[in-house]
Amino acid sequence: MGTELNRRSFLKGTMAFGAVAATGALAACSSNSAGSASAAAASSAAASAAASAGSASAAAPEVGAKYAQGPQMADVLKCPVAADAQWELVAHVENTGILEGMNWHDGTLWFIDVASSRIFKLDDNGEVVEVYNDPEKKAMPNGAKFIDDDTILLCDRAQGLCTYTISTGEYKVIQDSFEGKKFLGLNDLVLDGAGGAYFTDPGQSDYFNNEGAVYYVNYGDGSYSIEKIVSTAAYPNGITISPDGLFLYIAEFNTNSIICVPSKNYTDAKDTPYVFARLTGGHGPDGVLTDAVGNVYAAHLNAKEVAMVDNAGWPMPSIRLPEAASPLVSNLLIAEGYLYACDFGGKNIWKIPISAEPNPLA
Numbered sequence: 135m136g137t138e139l140n141r142r143s144f145l146k147g148t149m150a151f152g153a154v155a156a157t158g159a160l161a162a163c164s165s166n167s168a169g170s171a172s173a174a175a176a177s178s179a180a181a182s183a184a185a186s187a188g189s190a191s192a193a194a195p196e197v198g199a200k201y202a203q204g205p206q207m208a209d210v211l212k213c214p215v216a217a218d219a220q221w222e223l224v225a226h227v228e229n230t231g232i233l234e235g236m237n238w239h240d241g242t243l244w245f246i247d248v249a250s251s252r253i254f255k256l257d258d259n260g261e262v263v264e265v266y267n268d269p270e271k272k273a274m275p276n277g278a279k280f281i282d283d284d285t286i287l288l289c290d291r292a293q294g295l296c297t298y299t300i301s302t303g304e305y306k307v308i309q310d311s312f313e314g315k316k317f318l319g320l321n322d323l324v325l326d327g328a329g330g331a332y333f334t335d336p337g338q339s340d341y342f343n344n345e346g347a348v349y350y351v352n353y354g355d356g357s358y359s360i361e362k363i364v365s366t367a368a369y370p371n372g373i374t375i376s377p378d379g380l381f382l383y384i385a386e387f388n389t390n391s392i393i394c395v396p397s398k399n400y401t402d403a404k405d406t407p408y409v410f411a412r413l414t415g416g417h418g419p420d421g422v423l424t425d426a427v428g429n430v431y432a433a434h435l436n437a438k439e440v441a442m443v444d445n446a447g448w449p450m451p452s453i454r455l456p457e458a459a460s461p462l463v464s465n466l467l468i469a470e471g472y473l474y475a476c477d478f479g480g481k482n483i484w485k486i487p488i489s490a491e492p493n494p495l496a
Contacts, residue, residue: 211448211450213442214429214488215473215486215488220486221455221456221459221486222485222486223482223484224256224482224483224484224485225243225256225262225482225483226481227254227262227481227483230249230250230252230481231248231250231478232247232248232249232276232464232478233245233465233477233482233483234247234276234277234421234476234478235277235278235288235465236465236466236467236476237278237279237280237286237467238467239280239283242255242256242257243469243474243483244265244286245465246275246276248274248275248291250267251267251271251272251273252264252265252267253275253298266298266303266305272293273290273293274290274291274292274293275289275290275296275298276288276289276291276320276321276322277289277320277322277333277334278323279324279325281331281353284299284301285297285298285299285300286298286300287323287331287353289322290320291320292319293307293310294307294310294316294317294320295309295358295360308358309351309358309360312360317335318335318336318338318339318345318346318347319338320333320334320335321333321335321336321371321372322334322371322373322421324373324375325375325495325496326350326375326379326397327494328379329352329353329355330351330352330398331350331351331353332348332350332363332373332397333348333349333350333351334346334347334367334371334373335348335349336367336371336387339367339368339370339388340368340369340388341388341389344366344368346366346368346369347363347364347367347370348362348363348373348382348384348395349361349362350362350398363382363395364384364395364407367386367393368389369388369418370385370386370393371384371385371386371420371421371422372384372385372419372420372421372422372423372432372433372465373385374422374423374424374493375397375495375496376397376424376428376445376493377424377425377426377428377493377495378428379399380396380397380399381394381395381396381397381405382394382395382396383395383410383422383430384422385418385419385420385421386419387418387419387420388418390412390416390417390419391409391411391418391419392410392411392412392413392419392422393407393408393409393410394409394410395407410447411430411432411441411443411447411449416435416437416438416439417435417436417437418434418435419434419435419441420433420434420435420463421433421465421466421476423467423468423493423496424493424496425468425490425491425492426491426493426494427445427490427491428493429442429444429450429490430443430444430445431466431473433464433465433466433475434452434463435461435462435463435464436461436462437461437463438459438460438463439453439463440453440455440473440475455475455477456484458480459477459479459482459484460480461479462477462478462479462480463477464477468491468492468493471488472485472486472487472488473485473486473487
């Protein structure tokens with residue numbers, strides 16, 4: 135069913151690695167990186183895989199025969215950011231609060247400031263241009279995705295699910311509630327490539343008050359009908375999707391975890407929601423994304439890093455932001471050979487060269 139299912143090795147029987155190899159992977163990518171996804175969690179996953187994985191080879195092994203070791207984790211996990219790669223400052227935006235919602239559209243970087251109700255883009259000269267500014271300051275746009283060349287679908291913390299039409303400048307509230315109950319406060323969204331989007335509603339949920347939710351909206355047919363996907367999450371923050379569209383990755387901010395949830399397109403019934411990765415240090419994952427082969431990247435807030443987990447759930451060394459950045463990393467984007475990161479504490483957007491290709495769905 136594609137590369138993404140390899141990570142469920144304890145069900146599919148395709149991979150089994152030891153704890154020593156998983157720990158050794160933490161030094162595999164670059165000398166300036168520190169692994170943020172817990173090696174202990176990876177070791178536990180490896181133990182489960184070893185206990186239940188079936189044979190991946192065509193011929194059954196023979197008793198007494200000798201076989202070469204499987205590949206070491208350092209050989210398997212190839213970091214898409216070179217050890218000598220350098221960060222470059224793309225934009226510094228004064229008088230902003232929380233930089234979020236990056237998109238690459240028509241060769242242009244678009245982004246949002248949640249706190250000041252504004253949408254921006256960079257012009258051809260790399261200068262910051264204000265595209266929208268709510269004069270009444272009612273809007274709090276956060277996560278954003280282009281659903282066509284003229285329309286941005288937005289998660290608005292204050293107003294609900296909204297759209298912004300570029301040609302007319304109209305900012306419109308589409309849905310502010312589900313089954314008669316107001317949203318808690320929307321945060322982020324990801325498209326599914328089939329006319330729908332998954333979006334998170336954390337509100338003020340936390341570790342003990344896990345009332346956060348995840349929803350699905352059908353925008354493709356114009357109905358904007360909504361259904362609930364997850365009901366009990368401890369601040370579901372960022373959200374992304376696997377390249378085959380079968381799995382969601384939800385940044386559960388207040389447990390410092392990334393949760394994997396089967397999407398609406400998954401029909402196998404073997405997989406259920408589970409903890410895909412636990413991060414170490416910082417507060418929790420904010421924005422998350424996947425690349426074209428299913429590796430998961432997380433903007434690790436208060437940790438000054440982009441945490442990485444490969445598509446089989448193994449921790450990879452994190453990508454550390456430069457000394458000039460703040461620890462408040464909020465949003466990520468892969469475009470045109472670069473990984474972009476919002477550092478809202480410094481009011482900056484950075485980029486670093488990356489060999490990974492973007493997920494075509496998200």
